[in-house]
Amino acid sequence: MDYYFFIDLIQSLVDGLLFGTTYALIGIGFTLIFGVMRKLNLAYGAAALAGTYVGLAAAFVTPLPPILVFFVSALGSGIIGYIVYLGCFRYTPSSHPMAALLASVGMLLFIDELVIHLSHGMPYPYPSVLRNAEITLGEIWIRGDMLFVFGICVLAMVILYWLLYRTSLGLATRAVSQQPRAAQLCGIPTGQVNALTFVISGVLGGTAGAMTAAAVGVLSPIIAMSLTTKGLIVVVIGGLGSIPGAIIGGLMVGAAENVFQLLRGVTERDIYVMLLLFIFLTLRPGGLFGNTEGRD
Amino acid sequence: MEFYLGLLQILGVHTLLGLSAYVVLLTGQVSMAQAGFYAVGAYVAAMCTAMFGIHILPAVIIASVSTGILAMIVGFPALRVRGLMLVVATLAFGEMVRMFFFNFRWQIERDGKLIGPNGAEGFRAIRFFPENGWETGDVALFIWCIVVIVLGLLWWVDNTRAGAVLRAVGHDEVAAQSVGLNLTTIKVAAMALGGAIAGIGGGLYAHTVTHIEHGVFGILLATFAIAYPILGGLGSVFGTLLAVIFIQGFLVEGLRFIGDWRSLLFGALILLVMNLRPTGLLGERMSPLKTLFSRKSPVVTNAKETQ
Amino acid sequence: MKLKNFAAASIVTMMAAMPALAETTIKIAGFGASSGVVGIFGQNSSAAMQAAVEKINSEGGVTLANGSKAMLETEYYDDRCNAEEGISVLRRIATTNAAIAVGPTCSNVAEPLFGILQAKVDDAGDTGLQFPIFTDVAIKGGLAGISEWVFRNTPSEATMYDDLFAWLRATYPDTKTIFGGVEEDFAHSRFTWYSVMKAAAEKHGFEVVGEGQWLLNDTNFSNQARAMRRAEPDIIAISAHPFTTCGMLREMDRQKISPKVLVGLTSSSSLETLTGCANEAEGLIIPTSFAPVNDAAKYAADAVAAKGGALDLHSAAAWENFMILRDVINAAGIEGTAESLQSDRRKIRDALGALDTVEGLLGTNKRLPDGEAVKPYVFVGAKDGGWAVVHNPGS
Numbered sequence: 001m002d003y004y005f006f007i008d009l010i011q012s013l014v015d016g017l018l019f020g021t022t023y024a025l026i027g028i029g030f031t032l033i034f035g036v037m038r039k040l041n042l043a044y045g046a047a048a049l050a051g052t053y054v055g056l057a058a059a060f061v062t063p064l065p066p067i068l069v070f071f072v073s074a075l076g077s078g079i080i081g082y083i084v085y086l087g088c089f090r091y092t093p094s095s096h097p098m099a100a101l102l103a104s105v106g107m108l109l110f111i112d113e114l115v116i117h118l119s120h121g122m123p124y125p126y127p128s129v130l131r132n133a134e135i136t137l138g139e140i141w142i143r144g145d146m147l148f149v150f151g152i153c154v155l156a157m158v159i160l161y162w163l164l165y166r167t168s169l170g171l172a173t174r175a176v177s178q179q180p181r182a183a184q185l186c187g188i189p190t191g192q193v194n195a196l197t198f199v200i201s202g203v204l205g206g207t208a209g210a211m212t213a214a215a216v217g218v219l220s221p222i223i224a225m226s227l228t229t230k231g232l233i234v235v236v237i238g239g240l241g242s243i244p245g246a247i248i249g250g251l252m253v254g255a256a257e258n259v260f261q262l263l264r265g266v267t268e269r270d271i272y273v274m275l276l277l278f279i280f281l282t283l284r285p286g287g288l289f290g291n292t293e294g295r296d
Numbered sequence: 297m298e299f300y301l302g303l304l305q306i307l308g309v310h311t312l313l314g315l316s317a318y319v320v321l322l323t324g325q326v327s328m329a330q331a332g333f334y335a336v337g338a339y340v341a342a343m344c345t346a347m348f349g350i351h352i353l354p355a356v357i358i359a360s361v362s363t364g365i366l367a368m369i370v371g372f373p374a375l376r377v378r379g380l381m382l383v384v385a386t387l388a389f390g391e392m393v394r395m396f397f398f399n400f401r402w403q404i405e406r407d408g409k410l411i412g413p414n415g416a417e418g419f420r421a422i423r424f425f426p427e428n429g430w431e432t433g434d435v436a437l438f439i440w441c442i443v444v445i446v447l448g449l450l451w452w453v454d455n456t457r458a459g460a461v462l463r464a465v466g467h468d469e470v471a472a473q474s475v476g477l478n479l480t481t482i483k484v485a486a487m488a489l490g491g492a493i494a495g496i497g498g499g500l501y502a503h504t505v506t507h508i509e510h511g512v513f514g515i516l517l518a519t520f521a522i523a524y525p526i527l528g529g530l531g532s533v534f535g536t537l538l539a540v541i542f543i544q545g546f547l548v549e550g551l552r553f554i555g556d557w558r559s560l561l562f563g564a565l566i567l568l569v570m571n572l573r574p575t576g577l578l579g580e581r582m583s584p585l586k587t588l589f590s591r592k593s594p595v596v597t598n599a600k601e602t603q
Numbered sequence: 604m605k606l607k608n609f610a611a612a613s614i615v616t617m618m619a620a621m622p623a624l625a626e627t628t629i630k631i632a633g634f635g636a637s638s639g640v641v642g643i644f645g646q647n648s649s650a651a652m653q654a655a656v657e658k659i660n661s662e663g664g665v666t667l668a669n670g671s672k673a674m675l676e677t678e679y680y681d682d683r684c685n686a687e688e689g690i691s692v693l694r695r696i697a698t699t700n701a702a703i704a705v706g707p708t709c710s711n712v713a714e715p716l717f718g719i720l721q722a723k724v725d726d727a728g729d730t731g732l733q734f735p736i737f738t739d740v741a742i743k744g745g746l747a748g749i750s751e752w753v754f755r756n757t758p759s760e761a762t763m764y765d766d767l768f769a770w771l772r773a774t775y776p777d778t779k780t781i782f783g784g785v786e787e788d789f790a791h792s793r794f795t796w797y798s799v800m801k802a803a804a805e806k807h808g809f810e811v812v813g814e815g816q817w818l819l820n821d822t823n824f825s826n827q828a829r830a831m832r833r834a835e836p837d838i839i840a841i842s843a844h845p846f847t848t849c850g851m852l853r854e855m856d857r858q859k860i861s862p863k864v865l866v867g868l869t870s871s872s873s874l875e876t877l878t879g880c881a882n883e884a885e886g887l888i889i890p891t892s893f894a895p896v897n898d899a900a901k902y903a904a905d906a907v908a909a910k911g912g913a914l915d916l917h918s919a920a921a922w923e924n925f926m927i928l929r930d931v932i933n934a935a936g937i938e939g940t941a942e943s944l945q946s947d948r949r950k951i952r953d954a955l956g957a958l959d960t961v962e963g964l965l966g967t968n969k970r971l972p973d974g975e976a977v978k979p980y981v982f983v984g985a986k987d988g989g990w991a992v993v994h995n996p997g998s
Contacts, residue, residue: 008829015825040380042519087567092574099574101326102526105519106570109563113638117560120643123846123879132857143825143857216822217853218879220846222640225515226820229387236384262826266816267416267787271395274388281385282373298732302694306687398788416793420714420749426721426731432694505686506718509711509790512686549691555681556646559638 007139012258018146019215020254021153025208026227027234027246028160029201035241036177036197039100043084043107045228048205049221050111051077052213055206056124066127070152070214074206080111081202085195108228116221128214149211156207157247163200164243173197177241233277239287248288301432303549305504308439310544312497313517314524314536315446319490321525322459323483324466325378329370329386331518332393333363333491337498338508339397339413345424345503347404347412352424352503356442359499360492367491371484390518398510418509422502439500446493450533462486494521527569529576538577542569627673627939629665631656631928632701633921634692635708635740636684643875644708644740648921649679650912651903652705655925658906665929668936675929684709689716693734700944702937703735703951705924708917710743710791717749724751724952733945735952737928739920742869743791744798747974754955754974756920756927756963758892760799760869763980767890768800768807770982770994771838771864778863781809782836784827784851786843787816792868796842800866804840812836817847824854832860840866841887845873849880856883864888872983872990873915884985892978893919893964894992900964923963931955966997 026048033041054076055069064072088103133144164170175183176193184190209227213219234253238245256276261269281287313334320327337359344355374385403412413419425435453459464472465482473479502508520543527542528535547565551558569577633652637645656675659665664674680696682689689712696704707713721731731750738747738755747755771778781804785796801811813834815827828851831839839855839862841848848871855861865887867876872889893916895901903922904914912918928951935954937947958970966979984993 004833008826011829012826015823019823034380040383087571091571096574098321098326098526098530099570099576102523103567103570105523106563106566106568110560110567111563113559113563116638116640116642117556120646121640122643122875123849125849125878125880134857141858212822216850218846218849220640220879222820222846223822226822229391229515232380232384232387236381240380258823258826266818266821267399268395271392271399274392274395277388278373278385278392281381281388282376285377285381287381297698299691299694299698302691306691416788417790418711418714421718423718423722423731426719426729429728429730431730505690505715507686507715509714511711511788548688549695552680552692552695555679556638556642558681559683 008262009259011140012262013255014140014142015146016255016258017251018143018150018254019258020251021150022208022211022215022250023230023234023253024247024250025153025156025204025211026231027238027250028157028243029204029208030231030235031238031241031243031246032160032197032201032204034235036173037089037194039089039097041084041088041104041198042101042228043088043104043111044201044205045226045231046108046111046115046224047080047084047202048077048209048227049224050080050115051075051202051206052126052209052219053115053119054080055210056126056213056219059127066129066214069127070207070210073210074203077206077209078199078203081198081200081205082195084202085198089194089198090191108224112221112224115224119221121221123218123220126210126213126217126219128217131217146215149215152207152211156204157243160200160204160243169196236281236287237277239289242287242289245287245289298432301436303545304436305432305439307540307544308436308443309497309501309504310520310524310540311443311537312446312493312500313521314528314540315450315533316490316492316494316497317521318525318530318533318536319450319462319486319493321522321530322454322462322466323486324469325375325483325486326383326522327386327487327490328383328515328518328522329367329374329389329393330490330494330521331513331515332386332390333367333494334498334501334517334521335393335397335508335510335513336366337363337495338502338513339400339419339498340495341499342419342422342502342508343402343412346419346422347406349406352438355424356496356499360495363495363498364488364492367494368484368488370491371487372480375480375483375487387515387518390513390515394510394513397513416510418507419502420507422506422508424503426506435504439504442496442500446496447533447537454532523566525576527566527576529573529578529580531576531578531580535576535578542577627667627671628676629673629932629937629939630676630678630699630701631925632680632696632699632704632706633677634680634682634689634696634704634706636712637679637681639683641684641708642681644917645679645681647907647912647915647918648706648708648739650910651907651914651918651921652677652679652925654903654906654910654912655922659925659929665932667939669938673939675925677925680706682707682709682712684712686712686715689713690719693719693732693736697732697734700941702932702944702947703737703928705737705739705921705928706741707738708740710741710746713738713741713743713746714749714790717746717753720750720752722750733948735948735955737924737955739924740917742917743794745975751956751974752952754970754976756924756968756976756978758869758890758916758978758980759975760795760890761803762977763869763890763892764795764799764803765806766980766996767866767888767982768803768809770996771866772807772809774994775837775864778837779808779810780812780834780836781838781840782813782815782831782834782862783811784815784817784831784839784841784843786819786847788818789844791870792842792844795868796840800840800842804838809838817843817851819844819847821847822850824851825858827851828854828858828860831855832858836862838862838864838866841871842868843871844868845871845875845879848876849883852880852883852887869916873917874913877985877988877990881985881988885987887985888982888993889984890980890982891916891990892980894981894983894990896965896981896992896995903964919964923961923968927955927958927961930961931958 055073130144234249238249341359528539635645969977
C-alpha cells in the first residue's frame with residue numbers, strides 16, 4: 001500500500017504539473033494585461049473559451065487537422081480580446097478602475113451567454129493530438145497529449161518572451177507598462193500598445209482554452225468560470241505583472257490541486273488550495289516575484 | 297400583488313448584500329468575501345430558527361454578530377494585501393466558506409424529521425415564515441424595515457466624520473495615514489460592518505427561499521455583491537439601492553417577457569451602463585479629503601454636496 | 604440588431620397573445636431554465652409543451668364544468684436555474700390566470716420552490732403559496748413530499764436502478780464487482796449514486812470495490828481513473844452529467860479501462876452525451892423513461908422535433924404532463940372564469956392527487972400518494988452514435 005501511495009503521489013504530481021501549464025498560460029495573459037494597463041480583466045476566461053469555440057466552429061465548417069483548430073482557436077480568442085478591449089477598457093476613464101472592472105464583468109456574462117446561446121450549452125468533442133500515446137517510466141505514466149500540451153504552452157511562452165524582449169514592439173509594451181506617461185511623450189502610441197496587449201493575451205488565453213479542451217477531449221461552456229478563477233490565483237501567486245511568476249504559479253497550483261485531491265479527496269481539495277493561497281497571500285502580499293506593494 | 301411583494305423581498309435581500317460590499321468599497325477595497333459572509337449568515341440564522349426554534353429576529357441578530365466577528369478575524373490578515381491581491385485573497389476565503397458548507401453536516405431530529413445542513417444536498421425546510429402565519433407582505437415589510445434601518449444607519453455614518461474617514465482611506469491611503477488615521481483599524485472596522493450587514497442579508501435570504509445549498513454562494517454572487525455599489529455609484533447608499541432595482545427589478549424581472557434574449561441583454565446592458573456612466577448611475581462624491589482637511593465641520597460640507 | 608430582435612420578439616409575443624382573447628382559454632404555464640448552461644432542457648420542454656398544446660387543441664381542447672369547450676394555451680418562463688428567480692417566476696405565474704404550472708428544470712430550484720408552497724392542504728396555519736405544480740424535469744429523489752401542492756411525473760430512479768441491477772445480475776452472471784464514479788457537487792447525481800445506485804447494486808449482490816468523486820467543472824480525471832484501473836471492477840457506474848461523463852469516459856479510454864458493463868445516470872441518456880463523446884460512450888447503459896419505441900412515442904417525438912426541440916426523457920415528461928392535465932381538467936369540471944381561478948386550481952390539484960394510474964407514452968404510469976410517479980422505463984445503450992433499446996422490461 002505504501003508503495004502504491006508513493007507511486008500515486010508522484011503520478012499526481014506529474015499530472016498536476018502538466019495540467020498546470022494551461023493554468024500558467026491563462027495566468028500569463030492576465031498578468032500581461034495587468035502589467036501594461038494596471039487593470040483587471042474579468043472577461044478574460046470567457047473570451048478564451050469563446051475563442052476555443054471559434055476554432056471548433058471552424059472545424060465544423062471545414063474539416064481541419066487538430067493543429068489548425070488550435071491555431072484558429074488562438075486567433076479567434078485574440079480577436080475577441082480586442083473586442084473586450086474596445087468594450088471594457090478603451091472608453092472607460094483610467095481614473096475609474098472600478099468602471100472597467102464591472103464592464104468586464106458585464107462582458108463576461110455576455111460572452112458566456114452568447115456561447116451558450118449559440119452552442120445550446122452542449123458539450124462538443126474537441127480534437128487532440130497524440131491521444132493514445134504515452135510514455136511509461138516504471139509505474140509512472142505520462143500522457144502523450146499532455147506532453148504535447150506542455151510543449152505548445154512552452155512554445156507560446158518562448159514566443160512571448162521573444163516578442164517582449166527582442167522586438168521594438170516588446171520594447172514599446174514594456175515602456176508603456178513601466179511609465180505610460182513617459183512612453184507617450186516618447187511618441188509611443190499607448191492606445192495601440194494597449195490594444196495589442198489585449199490581442200496577444202487573448203491569443204495566449206485561446207491557446208490555454210484550446211489546450212484545456214484538448215486535454216479533456218470535450219468542450220463545454222461550464223469551464224469559463226474556473227478558467228478565470230485559476231488564472232487569477234496563478235497571477236497573484238506569481239506576483240502581479242511577472243511572467244516567470246505566472247509560469248511557476250501555474251505549475252504550483254496544478255500540482256497542489258492534484259496532490260490535495262489524492263490526499264484529502266475531491267470535496268476538500270479546494271478548501272486546502274484556497275487556504276494555502278490565503279495564508280501565502282497574507283504572508284507574502286507581493287507574490288513570488290512581485291514587489292511587496294500589491295499595488296493596483 | 298403577491299408577485300410584487302415577493303419581488304420586494306428579493307430587492308431587500310440583495311440591497312443588504314450590496315450595502316455590505318459598499319461599506320468595504322468606501323475604503324477602496326474590493327472584497328469578494330461578501331458571498332462567504334452571506335452564506336455564514338444564511339446557515340447560522342437558518343440553524344437558529346429551523347433547528348432550535350428561535351424567533352427570526354434574534355436569529356438574524358445572532359447571524360449578524362457572528363459574521364461581523366468572522367469578518368473582523370478575516371479582515372486582519374486579509375487587509376495586509378491590497379488591490380488585486382485582496383480580490384483574490386477574499387475570493388479564496390469566500391470559496392473556502394462555500395466548500396466548508398459543501399462538507400458541513402449536522403442534522404437533528406424535530407417532529408420526526410431530520411433537519412439541518414446536509415452537506416452537498418443543502419439545508420431544507422427553513423420554513424419559519426409560512427409556519428408562523430407570515431404572509432408574503434408581512435415578510436416583505438419585515439425585510440424592508442431592516443433594510444431601511446441599515447440604509448439609514450449607513451447614510452448617517454456616511455455623513456459624519458466616520459464616513460469622511462472611510463472615504464479618505466479609499467481615496468488616498470498615504471495621505472490618510474499622514475493625517476494620523478490608523479489604516480488597519482479603519483479597514484477592519486469597515487470589513488466587520490460589511491460582514492455584519494452581509495450576515496443579516498444572508499439570514500433573511502435563507503428564510504425567503506426555504507432551502508439553501510453551497511452552490512448559491514459562489515463567485516457569481518460575490519461578483520454581484522460588488523457590482524451593485526459600483527454600478528450604482530459610490531456617492532451614497534442610494535446608488536446601491538438604485539443598482540439593485542436596476543439589476544433585479546429591471547434586468548431580471550422587467551425583461552422577462554423577452555424570453556431567451558434576456559440573458560444576453562443582461563451582461564450587455566451592464567457593459568453599456570459602465571461605458572456611459574463610469575462613475576455609476578448616481579455618480580460618486582467628490583474630494584473626500586477636502587472635507588477632512590477643511591476647518592468647517594465635515595458634516596456641513598457633505599450635507600451641502602448631497603443636496 | 605438587438606433592438607430589431609427585441610421589437611420583433613415583442614411583436615411576435617403580442618401576435619401570439621391575440622387569438623387567445625377570442626375564446627375561453629385555460630392557461631398552463633411552463634417554467635424552468637431556458638437560458639444558461641442547462642438551457643437546452645428548458646428549450647426542449649418548452650417545445651414539447653407547445654407541441655402538446657397544439658395536438659390537444661386540434662382535437663378539440665378541454666371540457667369545462669358547463670359542458671363548453673375551451674382551448675389550452677401555454678407560456679414558458681425562464682428561471683435560469685436560479686432559486687430566487689424560480690420563486691419569483693412562480694409568484695408571477697400565480698398572479699396570472701394560469702391554472703397550474705409545469706416545471707422546473709433544476710432540482711436546486713425545485714427544492715426551495717416547493718418549500719414556499721403550503722406544506723399541507725387546508726392547513727390554515729401555513730401561509731405558503733397555494734398553487735399546483737406538476738414537475739416534468741427536476742428529478743432528485745423525494746422532492747414531491749415537501750408539499751401537497753406538488754406532483755411530479757419524473758421517473759423513480761430507485762425503481763429503475765433496482766431493476767437495472769437485477770437485470771444485470773441475470774444477464775451478466777459473471778460480473779461481481781462495481782466501481783462508482785460520482786459528480787459530487789451536483790445534488791441529483793450525488794443523491795443517485797449514494798442513495799440509489801449503490802444501494803441497488805449491493806442489494807443484487809454486487810460488491811462495491813471503490814468510489815471516485817469529481818466536481819461539476821473538473822477537467823482532470825486521472826486520479827479517479829487510476830483508482831478504477833487498480834480496482835479492476837466488472838461494472839463501472841458513472842453518476843454524472845454529460846460534460847464530466849464524457850471527460851471521465853475519455854480518461855478511462857486513455858487508461859485502457861474497459862469494464863464488462865458501463866452504467867450511466869438517467870439525465871445523461873440525452874443527445875448531449877452523444878454529441879460530446881459518441882465513441883467513448885459506446886455501450887453505456889442507462890435506464891430511461893422515454894425512448895421512441897411505440898407509435899405514440901414516435902408521433903410525439905416528431906411533433907416536438909417540428910417545434911425545434913428534442914424529445915428525451917425530460918421533455919417527454921412535459922408532453923405527458925399536458926396530456927395528463929387534459930384528462931384531469933376534463934374530469935375535475937373547472938369553470939375557467941376569472942372568479943373561479945383559485946377554486947379551479949384547487950380542483951385540479953385534488954383531481955391530480957386522486958389519480959392512481961395515468962397513461963404515459965411508454966405505458967401506464969403509477970401515481971403515488973406523495974405525488975411521485977413510477978413510470979415504465981426501458982434500458983437504452985449507446986450504439987453507433989444513437990440510443991438503442993437494449994432491454995424493455997414492459998414487453
